[in-house]
Amino acid sequence: xRRGNWRAxxxxxxxxxxxxVLLINxxxxxxxxxxxxxxxxxxxxxxxxxxxxxxxxxxxxxxTAVIATKGVDLSVxxxxxxxxxxxxxxxxxxxxxxxxxxxxxxxxxxxxxxxGVLVTYLEIQPIIxxxxxxxxxxxxxxxxxxxxxxxxxxxxxxxxxxGSLLGVPMPIVIAAVLAIVATLIVRKTALGLLIxxxxxxxxxxxxxxxxxxxxxxxxxxxxxxxxxxxxLIVAGDIRGADANNAGLWLExxxxxxxxxxxxxxxxxxxxxxxxxxxxxxxxAMNTGILISGFxxxxxxxxxxxVIILILVLQAPMVAQALRxxxxxxxxx
Amino acid sequence: MVEAxxxxxxxxxxxKVFGQHRALDGVDFAVHPGEVHALLGENxxxxxxxxxxxxxxxxxxxxxxxxxxxxxxxxxxxxxxxxGIGTVYQEVNLxxxxxxxxxxxxxxxxxxxxxxxxxxxxxxxxxxxxxYGLEIDVRAELxxxxxxxxxxxxxxxxxxLSGKVLVLDEPTASLxxxxxxxxxxxxxxxxARGLGIIFITHFLDQVFEIxxxxxxxxxxxxxxxxxxxxxxxTDVVRMMLGKDLAxxxxxxxxxxxxxxxxxxxxxxxxxxxxVAPFSLALHEGEVVGVAxxxxxxxxxxxxxxxxxxxxxxxxxxxAGRRVSIRNPAQAVTAxxxxxxxxxxxxxxxxxxxxxxxxxxxxxxxxxxxxxxxRDEQNEIxxxxxxxxxxxxxxxxxxxxxxxxxxxxxxxxARWLAIDPNFLILDEPTRGIDVGAHAEIVRTINRLREExxxxxxxxxxxxxxxxxSNRIVVMRDRAMVAELSGADIAPSVxxxxxxxxxxxxA
Numbered sequence: 153x154r155r156g157n158w159r160a161x162x163x164x165x166x167x168x169x170x171x172x173v174l175l176i177n178x179x180x181x182x183x184x185x186x187x188x189x190x191x192x193x194x195x196x197x198x199x200x201x202x203x204x205x206x207x208x209x210x211x212x213x214x215x216t217a218v219i220a221t222k223g224v225d226l227s228v229x230x231x232x233x234x235x236x237x238x239x240x241x242x243x244x245x246x247x248x249x250x251x252x253x254x255x256x257x258x259x260x261x262x263x264x265x266x267x268g269v270l271v272t273y274l275e276i277q278p279i280i281x282x283x284x285x286x287x288x289x290x291x292x293x294x295x296x297x298x299x300x301x302x303x304x305x306x307x308x309x310x311x312x313x314x315g316s317l318l319g320v321p322m323p324i325v326i327a328a329v330l331a332i333v334a335t336l337i338v339r340k341t342a343l344g345l346l347i348x349x350x351x352x353x354x355x356x357x358x359x360x361x362x363x364x365x366x367x368x369x370x371x372x373x374x375x376x377x378x379x380x381x382x383x384l385i386v387a388g389d390i391r392g393a394d395a396n397n398a399g400l401w402l403e404x405x406x407x408x409x410x411x412x413x414x415x416x417x418x419x420x421x422x423x424x425x426x427x428x429x430x431x432x433x434x435x436a437m438n439t440g441i442l443i444s445g446f447x448x449x450x451x452x453x454x455x456x457x458v459i460i461l462i463l464v465l466q467a468p469m470v471a472q473a474l475r476x477x478x479x480x481x482x483x484x
Numbered sequence: 485m486v487e488a489x490x491x492x493x494x495x496x497x498x499x500k501v502f503g504q505h506r507a508l509d510g511v512d513f514a515v516h517p518g519e520v521h522a523l524l525g526e527n528x529x530x531x532x533x534x535x536x537x538x539x540x541x542x543x544x545x546x547x548x549x550x551x552x553x554x555x556x557x558x559x560x561x562x563x564x565x566x567x568g569i570g571t572v573y574q575e576v577n578l579x580x581x582x583x584x585x586x587x588x589x590x591x592x593x594x595x596x597x598x599x600x601x602x603x604x605x606x607x608x609x610x611x612x613x614x615x616y617g618l619e620i621d622v623r624a625e626l627x628x629x630x631x632x633x634x635x636x637x638x639x640x641x642x643x644x645l646s647g648k649v650l651v652l653d654e655p656t657a658s659l660x661x662x663x664x665x666x667x668x669x670x671x672x673x674x675x676a677r678g679l680g681i682i683f684i685t686h687f688l689d690q691v692f693e694i695x696x697x698x699x700x701x702x703x704x705x706x707x708x709x710x711x712x713x714x715x716x717x718t719d720v721v722r723m724m725l726g727k728d729l730a731x732x733x734x735x736x737x738x739x740x741x742x743x744x745x746x747x748x749x750x751x752x753x754x755x756x757x758x759v760a761p762f763s764l765a766l767h768e769g770e771v772v773g774v775a776x777x778x779x780x781x782x783x784x785x786x787x788x789x790x791x792x793x794x795x796x797x798x799x800x801x802x803a804g805r806r807v808s809i810r811n812p813a814q815a816v817t818a819x820x821x822x823x824x825x826x827x828x829x830x831x832x833x834x835x836x837x838x839x840x841x842x843x844x845x846x847x848x849x850x851x852x853x854x855x856x857x858r859d860e861q862n863e864i865x866x867x868x869x870x871x872x873x874x875x876x877x878x879x880x881x882x883x884x885x886x887x888x889x890x891x892x893x894x895x896x897a898r899w900l901a902i903d904p905n906f907l908i909l910d911e912p913t914r915g916i917d918v919g920a921h922a923e924i925v926r927t928i929n930r931l932r933e934e935x936x937x938x939x940x941x942x943x944x945x946x947x948x949x950x951x952s953n954r955i956v957v958m959r960d961r962a963m964v965a966e967l968s969g970a971d972i973a974p975s976v977x978x979x980x981x982x983x984x985x986x987x988x989a
Contacts, residue, residue, distance in 0.1 A: 361816030
């Protein structure tokens with residue numbers, strides 16, 4: 153988000169959509185906005201939306217940078233499973249939690265690096281390059297867990313998924329810190345601009361002297377790191393590593409969150425905070441449908457309807473038409 | 485040569501406008517049966533627009549197309565093909581993984597009871613290709629043959645489907661000498677059969693070898709149609725490049741300017757198949773112009789200098805120190821800048837703002853962590869926008885909304901912002917309006933006076949003559965002449981470009 157545009161930013165359709173979804177949730181369930189303090193932490197439906205939305209929000213942070221370069225990373229869900237499996241197997245094998253976490257994150261970074269090498273040096277299309285790890289990754293995770301769900305009772309790992317800091321659940325804290333740090337890094341260094349330049353026109357970027365190879369490597373590696381972080385949260389939450397189901401289809405939610413947040417799949421302009429908002433919209437819908445008592449099958453249909461609505465509102469043609477109507481009304 | 489009688493296809497007063505730009509402005513063109521008619525012109529002259537109108541890919545905004553004397557309006561290239569106009573492109577657009585026979589009859593296979601008759605197809609394919617002097621296994625995959633054979637198959641298919649007019653769009657660009665000869669045999673056969681053949685190329689020698697008449701376009705206007713028997717290569721080059729040629733009183737002023745020490749030196753830089761090794765030293769405060777026709781290797785030379793393509797051999801030094809340039813990032817580090825010919829593809833970041841487009845090369849040079857803050861960016865963008873008179877309502881608007889001339893100035897500003905040692909401008913004034921044109925020429929002169937070394941590639945001879953201290957001439961992917969002093973005149977350049985063209989193959 154650029155300087156001095158806060159008011160304009162708040163008028164974006166994403167915020168309207170988030171407000172609308174929250175409002176509908178409130179109408180369906182009047183206690184939706186109630187927040188209580190129990191056992192030293194916050195409880196409530198809104199907190200639940202943030203907490204449950206954190207894994208996808210974290211994936212979306214990494215995915216935003218990848219999509220800004222005109223790429224996509226389909227493997228993040230599988231990388232979550234690998235990272236969870238690595239951490240779980242290590243702690244059950246007697247390693248310290250610190251080693252397990254570090255190893256899980258390192259494996260995520262390696263997975264990202266692998267994707268980056270395929271895309272950058274072998275020049276494989278991102279969707280195909282990351283499909284490799286999307287398919288193979290779950291197999292790898294199963295090899296690590298030897299096919300079973302590995303449960304653990306390590307307090308540190310569990311704390312990552314279910315603990316709280318100053319009353320705020322850990323997943324929210326981690327997602328918020330990652331979002332803020334990542335945003336600061338891309339906007340305070342030249343990375344943001346260079347990533348956008350590579351995404352807008354890779355050939356022109358080359359002619360302008362930008363080393364796009366290193367940048368691509370970096371964004372895929374970062375996406376892998378984010379996926380591993382997300383994988384640790386999910387594993388900590390269920391106190392175990394489920395190679396089959398951890399992070400299943402979440403890569404699609406992450407891509408969706410980025411697109412809802414306004415970053416184009418054609419690359420270029422991106423906003424990490426808006427992608428996080430996108431993730432929250434998705435989770436608010438999920439939670440709303442669950443608490444309203446509708447069957448979960450509804451979830452997918454409603455979700456797709458809302459998504460189409462947001463994307464239509466974002467389309468330049470519609471935006472222009474709405475602006476025109478608005479101006480006409482003012483001038484009358 | 486057939487001149488008499490009715491043209492098989494004719495264009496009269498064709499006008500085509502894209503936005504503000506008149507791509508074709510009242511162009512007349514006619515092809516007679518049994519004639520090979522060459523269509524010549526530099527990039528942006530309007531050749532491909534004219535062909536697209538003749539083949540129905542575009543509709544003209546003015547004028548008319550006549551087929552056998554009757555006005556026609558083709559809705560699309562397939563429609564034109566049904567009416568007798570077939571096209572073969574440089575890139576063969578057939579199916580390489582299907583057999584030669586299938587490719588020849590794809591879409592109109594002889595069938596019996598809805599079944600494709602493979603034997604019949606193969607027999608007819610053999611028969612057809614024999615008529616082109618081609619005896620090959622028609623059951624083999626098309627892709628297993630050389631490009632020349634594929635071209636001939638494409639020609640056979642086009643003639644089979646259309647049969648009156650054949651458009652050959654740079655068919656020889658990727659062929660070697662023997663293959664070109666084979667292709668020309670085919671063209672001669674078709675000519676004898678009474679087809680009207682339109683031949684587009686940028687190889688002058690081939691034009692003289694095969695064509696009967698030539699039509700030359702420049703900047704969307706018809707310069708002339710001549711019988712090749714009546715003109716020399718020099719005449720043709722002059723028609724392609726010259727403006728309203730006031731020959732031989734070019735601005736020699738620049739040539740006499742004082743030169744400083746050597747700024748950059750290229751020694752035996754070359755790349756097989758692209759440019760033969762060349763050596764060139766540029767001094768401080770010197771503009772070296774590059775003249776040559778399209779495909780002569782002029783752009784390829786610039787790409788080697790800037791590391792866009794890696795050189796096979798040779799050395800580069802800046803102010804006497806050896807530097808390694810294997811990619812553009814290294815070139816930028818060495819203080820080089822490059823305004824590429826294709827602005828849209830290689831130059832601008834359309835979605836990014838004018839400000840970002842100006843500071844991007846400097847930022848790339850500074851690296852990831854030494855980010856220019858917003859105030860610095862505004863200052864740099866503001867300074868150069870003012871110095872080059874970039875007309876943008878606001879420096880935050882996307883650069884794609886600017887006119888071509890202003891976009892070119894933005895790219896120029898981008899390179900000036902890195903405070904370059906050496907600047908390469910590839911066709912800096914192509915496709916931009918007159919005002920911006922003058923501004924860019926002024927800027928080139930000013931940069932020279934400020935001590936920059938510049939290499940300027942341009943097809944506008946008058947312009948090159950006006951600002952160059954020296955001129956190198958490219959022909960057939962090699963540097964063939966270096967002109968200085970009194971030799972910097974359009975007539976000398978034209979002679980150097982056209983020299984021996986008849987003898988090459």
